[in-house]
Amino acid sequence: MKRDLFWILSAGATVGILAVILVQLGNPPNMGFCIACFERDIAGALGLHHPWKAAWFRPEILGIVLGAFLTSLVFREFRQEGGSSPLARFLLAVFVMVGALAFLGCPLRMVLRLAGGDLNAVLAFAGFIAGIWAGVFLLRAGFNFGRTRKTRLSSGLILPAVMVVLLACAFLFPLFREGPGRFLGTSGHIGAGGRGAIPEVAGILVSLAAGLLVGFFAQRSRLCLAGGIRDVILIRSGHLVMGFLAVFVVASIGNLVLGGFHIGFADQPVAHSRHAWNFLGMSLVGLASTLLGGCPLRQLVLAGSGNTDSSLTVLGMLTGAALVHNFGLAAAQTIPAQAAVVAGLVIVVLVGLSNREKE
Numbered sequence: 001m002k003r004d005l006f007w008i009l010s011a012g013a014t015v016g017i018l019a020v021i022l023v024q025l026g027n028p029p030n031m032g033f034c035i036a037c038f039e040r041d042i043a044g045a046l047g048l049h050h051p052w053k054a055a056w057f058r059p060e061i062l063g064i065v066l067g068a069f070l071t072s073l074v075f076r077e078f079r080q081e082g083g084s085s086p087l088a089r090f091l092l093a094v095f096v097m098v099g100a101l102a103f104l105g106c107p108l109r110m111v112l113r114l115a116g117g118d119l120n121a122v123l124a125f126a127g128f129i130a131g132i133w134a135g136v137f138l139l140r141a142g143f144n145f146g147r148t149r150k151t152r153l154s155s156g157l158i159l160p161a162v163m164v165v166l167l168a169c170a171f172l173f174p175l176f177r178e179g180p181g182r183f184l185g186t187s188g189h190i191g192a193g194g195r196g197a198i199p200e201v202a203g204i205l206v207s208l209a210a211g212l213l214v215g216f217f218a219q220r221s222r223l224c225l226a227g228g229i230r231d232v233i234l235i236r237s238g239h240l241v242m243g244f245l246a247v248f249v250v251a252s253i254g255n256l257v258l259g260g261f262h263i264g265f266a267d268q269p270v271a272h273s274r275h276a277w278n279f280l281g282m283s284l285v286g287l288a289s290t291l292l293g294g295c296p297l298r299q300l301v302l303a304g305s306g307n308t309d310s311s312l313t314v315l316g317m318l319t320g321a322a323l324v325h326n327f328g329l330a331a332a333q334t335i336p337a338q339a340a341v342v343a344g345l346v347i348v349v350l351v352g353l354s355n356r357e358k359e
Helices: 002-024 033-044 059-073 086-103 107-115 120-140 153-172 179-184 205-220 225-235 239-258 275-292 296-304 308-326 335-354
Strands: none
Touching: 002 107, 002 205, 002 239, 002 308, 033 059, 033 107, 033 296, 033 308, 059 107, 059 153, 059 205, 059 296, 086 153, 086 275, 086 335, 107 120, 107 225, 107 239, 107 275, 107 296, 120 225, 120 275, 120 335, 153 205, 153 239, 153 275, 153 296, 153 308, 205 296, 225 239, 225 275, 225 296
16 A cells, blocks of 8 residues: 555656646646647647647657556556447547537646646536546446457557657657648647747657656556546545645645746636636546546556557547537637537436446
8 A cells, every 4th residue: 555655646746746847848837738738739730620729749648658558568567458338438538628628628737727826727626526426426327338358469559559650750750740830831839929830848858758757657556537536436545636636736836936826717828717617628527537437647548558448538539639629619618619518418428328237
């Protein structure tokens, strides 16, 4: 138990420190790490959404997958398995991104926004807990996507191999890592003005190294906020939650020391104060993540460890990010965007109810 506590606290502290460092080196404020935002940027770099307002190769994502992959090999925990309701998982992953981009952040960024003083994340955190509570209700009612089974080794290696190829492209073809917006001479990132503007990013090698470290610690500790809150509700265990408490404490101290702490609702970086949609967006993320068996960060780690269901979930999140930006659904600014969040909640509940095991 002491060893497990060491790993979870070490993982949280490492993520908190690295998040503060990455912001100081160029990542957007309160966004040292954001799985949803960075997957959105990768989708843009691949040309999957247009206009390319958020198009940039994000080494942090690749680093997390490859870090988890290498760690699982070293500790003999690589398990190529999957086949548990893949299409339903893909659909839920799409709606994870609908909810996350309505709030403008994944569960990890939600904690980092709290550590930066963004009070909008308080409502989001309440919604996240409400969504997980609903997911636990479905689990108790018999929800189950079915058994996974061992697959061929090649299946478990596909996503890590894709990440290696993307990493090679980033080094060999600078225009790839700068996104199609840069290539076409259009705006390259939200908030970046001018033709071919470069988004706010830390250096590629530093970001990759940070991702590798997070992948290592997250694989060893099973770091997952959705799973942590689920365990508190289901079995009264706060073990996994301790990791994100460490993220919050360390990132808060870093922000206070370096002047990155600004408490309030207004004028927060890459955020909005539509409180109902912050709440409902993260409710959708919490509910879908509970049924999927982990938050976006956990899905990346599982995918790197050979789980093909999680690999498909990652692809579903990339697809969801592309759809959100292609149809203008980010930040829940419009009625269609708000309708997408409500529809997501309804559809995810229906998926949960339709996958209950009968006695």
